[in-house]
Amino acid sequence: MTTSLIDSPDVPVLGIQDRPVSIEVKNVTVSFKSSGKGQFTAVKDIDLTIGKGEIVSIIGHSGCGKSTLMNTISGMVSPSAGEVLVNGKRVTGPGPDRGIVFQNYSLLPWLTVYQNVYQAVDAVMPACSSEEKAEIVIRNLAMVNLSAHQDKRPGQLSGGMKQRVAIARAFSINPSVLLLDEPFGALDALTKGSMHVELLKLWNLDNRDKTIVMVTHDIEEAIFLSDRVVVMNDGPSATINQIVDINLPRPRHKKDIIHLPEYMAVHDKLLSLLVKTYSIDDEVVD
Numbered sequence: 001m002t003t004s005l006i007d008s009p010d011v012p013v014l015g016i017q018d019r020p021v022s023i024e025v026k027n028v029t030v031s032f033k034s035s036g037k038g039q040f041t042a043v044k045d046i047d048l049t050i051g052k053g054e055i056v057s058i059i060g061h062s063g064c065g066k067s068t069l070m071n072t073i074s075g076m077v078s079p080s081a082g083e084v085l086v087n088g089k090r091v092t093g094p095g096p097d098r099g100i101v102f103q104n105y106s107l108l109p110w111l112t113v114y115q116n117v118y119q120a121v122d123a124v125m126p127a128c129s130s131e132e133k134a135e136i137v138i139r140n141l142a143m144v145n146l147s148a149h150q151d152k153r154p155g156q157l158s159g160g161m162k163q164r165v166a167i168a169r170a171f172s173i174n175p176s177v178l179l180l181d182e183p184f185g186a187l188d189a190l191t192k193g194s195m196h197v198e199l200l201k202l203w204n205l206d207n208r209d210k211t212i213v214m215v216t217h218d219i220e221e222a223i224f225l226s227d228r229v230v231v232m233n234d235g236p237s238a239t240i241n242q243i244v245d246i247n248l249p250r251p252r253h254k255k256d257i258i259h260l261p262e263y264m265a266v267h268d269k270l271l272s273l274l275v276k277t278y279s280i281d282d283e284v285v286d
């Protein structure tokens with residue numbers, strides 16, 4: 001049964017206090033130059049510690065600063081104040097220890113699907129033979145069901161297919177930290193479900209050592225995958241509203257967990273943190 005590969009029950013479930021630290025976001029503020037008005041502060045005074053092997057999701061309204069926070073971890077954005085440490089080292093730019101999947105795929109349009117993935121593997125694993133690198137590329141393209149499309153260029157692919165190439169590329173380099181910015185947003189429900197399974201398989205194969213941080217708008221996805229969910233306040237100067245523990249036992253099977261009282265309670269909690277309720281005449285009822 002495929003689910004036996006996911007979250008094998010013999011791996012102990014660790015709390016954040018039992019894990020070595022993987023990512024430390026320390027008092028991070030990010031301001032951007034804004035046209036005419038000086039500075040725009042997207043996120044302010046963010047403190048977040050993520051343990052090795054944790055899966056943490058970041059949720060919040062559009063524009064609140066989720067990607068900005070994620071990009072300080074990836075090294076694509078430098079904090080205006082504060083610092084980010086990954087595996088104890090200060091982040092000063094992107095690095096092979098962090099695999100990134102963006103919303104906008106970021107594939108090289110002149111390379112084929114195969115070449116896009118191969119290029120990343122080649123850059124990160126120069127000591128491997130070309131046969132080993134080819135094997136990694138082929139295995140990961142098969143994982144995302146793109147073997148038949150490996151000679152196409154990004155311009156010949158659908159949005160969901162491009163996203164799967166980006167996922168295969170991030171998985172291929174086997175980083176200790178995976179940063180996923182709405183990685184499954186462009187996928188249909190069935191593909192999304194199977195990518196959740198693949199993500200957990202990958203995590204499980206590595207003895208749950210890989211740290212995964214994911215931005216998502218999908219509460220169900222966040223609950224199914226995560227150990228903790230970070231709920232952000234609206235910006236400007238967005239802060240963390242609350243960090244919600246997902247104390248659901250692993251392995252988690254989608255069809256089963258949605259009936260658990262713990263699932264319903266945490267779902268309601270996250271929803272109420274995100275959504276304001278409106279009466280029929282549009283008055284806020286809080």
Ligand SMILES: Nc1ncnc2c1ncn2[C@@H]1O[C@H](COP(=O)(O)OP(=O)(O)OP(=O)(O)O)[C@@H](O)[C@H]1O
Pocket residue numbers: 032033034040042060061062063064065066067068069235
């Ligand atoms: N390079 C930039 N220059 C100026 N402002 C920026 C820049 N990047 C982000 N912002 C602003 O920072 C705020 C947060 O943007 P960010 O993309 O982090 O939000 P988000 O929560 O990821 O949004 P979404 O859910 O819609 O993807 C927004 O107001 C955005 O306009």
